[in-house]
Amino acid sequence: MVTAPTLLELQRGFANAVLDRGSDLAQWVVGAGLAPAARLQVYGNAIASTQIETLRATYPAVQALVGEAFFEAAATRYRLHHPSTRGNLQAFGGAFAAFLATMPEAAALAYLPDVAQLEWLRQQSALAAEASPLAPATLDDTTSLSWRLHPSVRLLGSTHPVLTIWRYATAPEGERLQLDGRGEQVVLWRDGGEVAMTVLDAASFACIAALIDTRDLEAAYAAARAIDGAFDLAVCLRSLLKHQLIAAG
Amino acid sequence: MQRVLSERPRVAWFEVHSENLFADGGALHAAIEHVRADYPLSLHGVGLSLGSADTFDDEHLATLCALVQRFEPGLVSDHICWGAIGGIHLNDLLPLPFTREALDLIVTRVQQVQDALGREFLVENVSSYLTFQHAEMSEWEFVAELIRRSGCGLLLDVNNVYVNSVNHGFDAHAYLRAMPRAAVREIHLGGFIRKTDLAVPLLIDSHSRPVDAEVWALYAGALDLFGPVPTLIEWDQDIPELEVLLAEAGRAEALLNGHRTHIA
Numbered sequence: 001m002v003t004a005p006t007l008l009e010l011q012r013g014f015a016n017a018v019l020d021r022g023s024d025l026a027q028w029v030v031g032a033g034l035a036p037a038a039r040l041q042v043y044g045n046a047i048a049s050t051q052i053e054t055l056r057a058t059y060p061a062v063q064a065l066v067g068e069a070f071f072e073a074a075a076t077r078y079r080l081h082h083p084s085t086r087g088n089l090q091a092f093g094g095a096f097a098a099f100l101a102t103m104p105e106a107a108a109l110a111y112l113p114d115v116a117q118l119e120w121l122r123q124q125s126a127l128a129a130e131a132s133p134l135a136p137a138t139l140d141d142t143t144s145l146s147w148r149l150h151p152s153v154r155l156l157g158s159t160h161p162v163l164t165i166w167r168y169a170t171a172p173e174g175e176r177l178q179l180d181g182r183g184e185q186v187v188l189w190r191d192g193g194e195v196a197m198t199v200l201d202a203a204s205f206a207c208i209a210a211l212i213d214t215r216d217l218e219a220a221y222a223a224a225r226a227i228d229g230a231f232d233l234a235v236c237l238r239s240l241l242k243h244q245l246i247a248a249g
Numbered sequence: 250m251q252r253v254l255s256e257r258p259r260v261a262w263f264e265v266h267s268e269n270l271f272a273d274g275g276a277l278h279a280a281i282e283h284v285r286a287d288y289p290l291s292l293h294g295v296g297l298s299l300g301s302a303d304t305f306d307d308e309h310l311a312t313l314c315a316l317v318q319r320f321e322p323g324l325v326s327d328h329i330c331w332g333a334i335g336g337i338h339l340n341d342l343l344p345l346p347f348t349r350e351a352l353d354l355i356v357t358r359v360q361q362v363q364d365a366l367g368r369e370f371l372v373e374n375v376s377s378y379l380t381f382q383h384a385e386m387s388e389w390e391f392v393a394e395l396i397r398r399s400g401c402g403l404l405l406d407v408n409n410v411y412v413n414s415v416n417h418g419f420d421a422h423a424y425l426r427a428m429p430r431a432a433v434r435e436i437h438l439g440g441f442i443r444k445t446d447l448a449v450p451l452l453i454d455s456h457s458r459p460v461d462a463e464v465w466a467l468y469a470g471a472l473d474l475f476g477p478v479p480t481l482i483e484w485d486q487d488i489p490e491l492e493v494l495l496a497e498a499g500r501a502e503a504l505l506n507g508h509r510t511h512i513a
Contacts, residue, residue: 004383007351008302011334011343018339030380032417033449039379042451047341054340083337087296087309088268092340127272130279151273193276 004028018044019080051079054089059096059119061169062112074103090127094120111160115169118162118186121154122195125188128152131247149211150245152190159183163199189245196243203228204236252491257287260498262323264291264481270320271312281320291324291435291481292316293404298338299358299372300331300345310365317366324435324479326371326404327362329355329392346381347391352398359399371434372396373404376412376441376454388413389427402434405475407468408460408483412441412452421467425474433475438468438501439483457486459497469504477508 005013005028013025017040029036052075056063063071078099084092097116100106128151156162161179163186168177185205188197200208203224210220217233224231240246263284269277270292284290297309317325330342345351363370374392386394396403405428414421440458444451460468460482472478480501484494 004348006302007300007346007348007354008334010346010381011302011331014343015334015337015339019337028382030382030417032380034447034451036379038447042378042453043341043343046453047339050340084340085336085338087294087298087306087332087338087340088271088312089296089340090268090272127275129273190275193279 014040014043018047019083020044048076048079050089051084051092052076055079055093055096058093058123059116061119061166062096062100062116064169065109065112065115065165066106070105074100074106077103090123096120111158111162111165114156114158114160114162115166118156118158118166118188118197121156121188122197125152125154125190125195128190131249133244134241134246134248136241146249147246148215148249149208149240150189150247152188152195153208153212153245154188155186155205155209155212156188157183157185157205162186163197166197189243191243201228203231207231207233207236208240256491258491258495260288260495261479262289262291262481264293264324267292267294267313267316267325267327268296270316285320289323290320291326292320292322293373294325294327295342296332296338296340297327297362298332299327299329299362300351300355301333302331302354303334305358305361306333310362314365317368324371324404325366325368326373326435328373328375329395330375342375344375344377344379344381345391347384347386347388348381349385352386352391352394355395356398359395359401363399363401369400369402369434371402371404373406373437374409374413375406376409376416376452378416378451378453380417387419388417389424393427393429396429396432401432403428403432404435404437405433405471405478406437406439407471408437408439408441408464409454411461411464411467412454415450415452422470425467425471428475430475433471433478436468436471436475436478436480437483438464438480438497455486456483459493460500465500465504468501472504472508477505480505 010025013023016023017025026036026040029039052072055075055078078096082095082099097113097120100116101113106112131150134147161182161184163184164179184199185202186197187200187208188195206227207220207224210223221233265281270281294313298306328342329345331345332339332341332343359370359372372395410421410424414424438460439454439456440460441452442455442458444453482497482501
């Protein structure tokens with residue numbers, strides 16, 4: 001740049017500099033006793049730190065499983081491949097599970113992407129909208145009632161024992177991990193200020209998935225019965241009601 | 250936050266980062282509903298990126314407008330900086346070049362925000378670790394002109410003025426004297442860290458330490474100039490016990506009260 005950069009050129013050059021994409025912006029930075037590149041690096045370090053700490057806060061179980069150094073390397077690569085796009089950092093990191101699935105160094109930990117996905121869903125559940133639960137008595141007449149599952153309900157079906165691994169990873173030191181190798185189908189919801197999680201049988205999982213998709217009890221019942229001929233819809237609904245997961249609207 | 254909700258400390262108001270309320274719901278929404286019932290609220294943004302040369306995030310602004318309608322804060326603010334370019338957000342308060350081009354742009358943006366909100370918006374001066382060769386004015390001229398032309402208010406961060414005065418070698422008191430007195434609506438104080446591994450002193454605005462003695466002195470000077478302006482101490486990294494925060498706030502309160510008495 002021979003003439004001074006426009007604001008657009010300056011900001012593009014700044015972003016390239018801090019994302020290690022090569023930039024000649026440093027020539028327009030006042031050094032005042034420091035290398036201009038070192039001044040840009042102060043920002044580069046701060047930006048990386050903020051974004052990596054955000055991922056650390058969202059994915060504590062992943063970090064516990066792979067260790068701090070591996071996590072930092074993965075997070076560093078992630079933020080350069082999937083840059084943040086919003087001013088709200090709560091929106092950053094949603095593709096981390098898919099990214100981990102493509103990392104050759106993580107291939108030996110086949111369950112890792114699902115553990116990451118579970119942590120992302122925990123955050124989505126924690127930040128979901130509020131909704132007024134229906135009183136059990138009002139559910140006698142479901143045909144005319146307008147209802148939906150609580151917005152905080154999320155599902156994750158995994159071929160790995162994902163919730164067992166998550167609990168092991170986030171438990172205090174000394175817990176022992178006992179795996180029987182079977183996959184787990186997990187439902188998450190917000191209970192007070194915390195996110196609750198439990199493993200479901202396949203039919204209940206299919207029922208709740210269909211309820212989220214269609215809000216249609218008959219379709220949900222059919223989906224569950226296709227898996228388990230003895231599935232009891234009333235038991236499933238009572239459990240949802242008990243946990244205040246059926247909401248008006 | 251639990252102790253704030255249960256102990257109801259005697260503080261004048263609360264400030265929350267707007268973006269922490271951008272989700273549809275969650276525990277913070279519920280907590281702020283409670284706080285809002287008893288205290289005035291300030292929504293302080295870090296992600297609007299007023300100075301982006303290419304685009305302005307209309308969705309971000311729309312979400313902020315919805316929050317303002319819901320919580321009816323006493324003050325709404327963001328920073329004199331940029332953070333996003335080319336669809337990428339760097340999630341930091343990045344320095345603008347003090348050029349006429351950048352000034353024209355941010356004046357337009359602030360006017361757009363005030364039109365959307367239908368109320369006064371405050372802009373805050375940021376800490377910076379570099380300046381640009383092709384600057385056409387000083388930082389204080391840039392800030393004062395932005396406020397004069399857009400008609401917005403100033404959230405004066407006294408710590409950031411001090412940090413920049415050391416980092417870039419200017420007179421912090423001269424900066425304060427250049428600020429439009431009637432526009433100062435709020436003051437921020439905070440702690441910095443001093444980088445010692447570089448060839449020249451560099452202060453980093455960290456919000457992780459008590460307010461420095463030099464900054465307390467500059468704050469007293471600011472109160473002389475602007476009167477008893479509502480003051481907030483920012484401490485959002487390595488947060489200490491509530492008692493330590495309340496002691497820092499108490500020191501600011503004492504200085505403020507001194508000025509109220511003085512004026513009376």
